[in-house]
Amino acid sequence: xxxxxxxxxxxxxxxEKVVPEREEAFEREFQRxxxxxxxxxGQWLKLAKARGETKETDPVLLHLLVELHRKVDQLTQIVxxxxxxxxxxxxxxxxxxxxxxxxxxxxxxxxxGKRYYGRIAMPLFPKRDMGVWFEAQGDRLAKIVRxxxxxxxxxxxxxxxxxxxxxxxxxxxxxx
Numbered sequence: 667x668x669x670x671x672x673x674x675x676x677x678x679x680x681x682e683k684v685v686p687e688r689e690e691a692f693e694r695e696f697q698r699x700x701x702x703x704x705x706x707x708g709q710w711l712k713l714a715k716a717r718g719e720t721k722e723t724d725p726v727l728l729h730l731l732v733e734l735h736r737k738v739d740q741l742t743q744i745v746x747x748x749x750x751x752x753x754x755x756x757x758x759x760x761x762x763x764x765x766x767x768x769x770x771x772x773x774x775x776x777x778x779g780k781r782y783y784g785r786i787a788m789p790l791f792p793k794r795d796m797g798v799w800f801e802a803q804g805d806r807l808a809k810i811v812r813x814x815x816x817x818x819x820x821x822x823x824x825x826x827x828x829x830x831x832x833x834x835x836x837x838x839x840x841x842x
Contacts, residue, residue: 674762678759678760699795700816707739775805777805781801798813
């Protein structure tokens with residue numbers, strides 16, 4: 667078996683072991699977290715792009731404007747005391763390190779060989795929860811078995827960014 671390369675990453679995850687009576691609810695939430703079930707402003711933007719209404723608009727400015735609209739929606743939800751629908755999951759843990767297909771928890775909370783569903787709070791722009799299905803390789807090590815395509819791209823970019831940070835820190839220590 668090839669050595670698994672992990673880099674330190676300060677992430678958090680809520681998760682639960684998959685059992686038949688909860689699997690459908692997990693799948694429904696997983697699908698809701700996907701980009702295909704975007705918020706209304708995201709759907710509007712996709713339709714506008716498909717109709718060619720955005721081709722003369724600065725894409726960065728448009729993206730920032732959409733995110734500003736989402737923030738206003740988020741603030742409105744907070745003021746109205748509306749929470750996004752999320753399934754209550756049994757465990758909350760800190761992720762110690764990540765790789766392209768794996769992650770490791772700080773605490774030994776997993777049962778080897780069992781499947782889990784989880785939500786990882788990603789520190790990306792825009793900040794959001796990423797749905798993930800994973801299998802325990804040990805009591806702390808997990809192998810990601812399913813993630814949405816967009817989430818996978820963002821996860822891989824985040825792993826790469828964490829690797830770069832680690833390399834810069836090592837170079838800085840070697841110079842000092």
